[in-house]
Amino acid sequence: MKNLIQKYSFTLLALSLLIQFKLLAQDTFSIVAVDTVTGEIGSAGASCVGPIGGIGAFILSDVIEGIGGIHTQASWNATNQQNAHNKMLEGLSPQEIIDWLIINDAQGNPTVRQYGIVDLTRNGESAAYTGVNCLNYKNHVTGPGYSIQGNILLGQIIIDTMQTTFLNTSGPIADRLMATLQAAKIVGADTRCAVRGTSSQSGFVKVVRIGDGNTPYLQIVVPDTPIGTDPIDSLQTMFDNWKIAKFNTVDPFLSQIEINPDTIPANGTSQAVITILPKNNSDTLLASGKQIVLSNTGIGQLSSVIDLGDGTYESTITSPVAEGADTISVIVISGTDTVSIFWKAIVFYSNPVSISDNSVSPNDFHLYQNSPNPFNPSTKIKYTIPNVVESETKQSNFVTLKVYDVLGNEIATLVNEEKPAGTFEIEFDASGLSSGLYFYRLRVGDPETSSQNGQARQGFVETKKMIYLR
Incomplete structure (x- = not known):
């Protein structure tokens, strides 16, 4: 009889845990992000679930120091989460990890899963997945250095508001994540919490810096809240106290x-x-x-x-x-x-050779480091174009100076015209862009072009890095 009672009690406990995890099965709005300049990885989210495992919504977060971050949500599954972790350690890209998870879902049903993954080692490459059988409203959005995802949402407004806030908030990634959650603090953001008069029931913010080891730079978790208390407000209080504690550091x-x-x-x-x-x-x-x-x-x-x-x-x-x-x-x-x-x-x-309109032109191409660097919101870029002599005739040069983000996307064209020999300076204004690492590239002609007499003439290409810190 005693063994029977113990067996029955264990079955009830297992069933209770299963029900709790089912409650977690469809939920959540969250963001996972990296700062490609500082190497910080951030993770934040909230959900209308209580203290699952004692941590609530925090169960979906997995941050790997110096590598990247993974959010596994909707029908959360521990095996899928661990598999995603392992695949990131193996070096798979975010999209490759998701593709693998879809094919190898632990329960053979990837349509009820939602993932958001960002890779620091790949300059902020990101990918996300929302299964067709996740409960509505469901969606995700990705960009360089971030992935935002959610299900059982009030609507697209939650995703859009989070994205807009994250991209337009200045400061370190911790501040941006906290602001992003605040932007999503709309009653019923997770629709199940509308009856509670809150956006959600549990939430978290985590930031890991290179060298943190087992002690994250920031980790605040609200595993549960009473009816009428929004966990994002509780997180904000904890966040403010954390900031105060580090005020003299x-x-x-x-x-x-x-x-x-x-x-x-x-x-x-x-x-x-x-x-x-x-x-x-x-x-x-x-x-x-x-x-x-x-x-x-x-x-x-x-x-x-x-x-x-x-x-x-x-x-x-x-x-x-x-x-x-x-x-x-x-x-x-x-x-x-x-x-x-x-x-x-x-x-x-x-x-340097002194340059003026009537002076001797410089003899070498040169792209200078921008100044100031880091900058906010503008910086100056200087470059030198020498005389090009072909058949004893001075030639002008077609010059392009462009700015790119860390993924190679063209951000701005600063110069795109013929230029005489000389030293030039132009200002680049990054207002409206996200903080991070950018590249600027000077190209004069093609890497190798041919002159009119058929002789090859070497062009010039040089790229430098610059840092925009909002």
């Missing part, structure tokens, strides 16, 4: 180092001014009194660092007599914390 990604000018003569005496701005995770300058340690990769001479008393610090670097470049790194020591600032400053040492 140096943030390696929001702290900055600037150098002006970024190109100085290689004469052994010219100097560039280095400005260091230690900031917290609210993008606010910290109090003065920090110890700043500078290092450089080249042979320029760094001066001692001066505390300007307003939270900023200043130093100079003196050029060597040889042409080249220097990359300058910063370590900030604040109490017991030692933080390496993520950003670096680059200074070039050169002996």
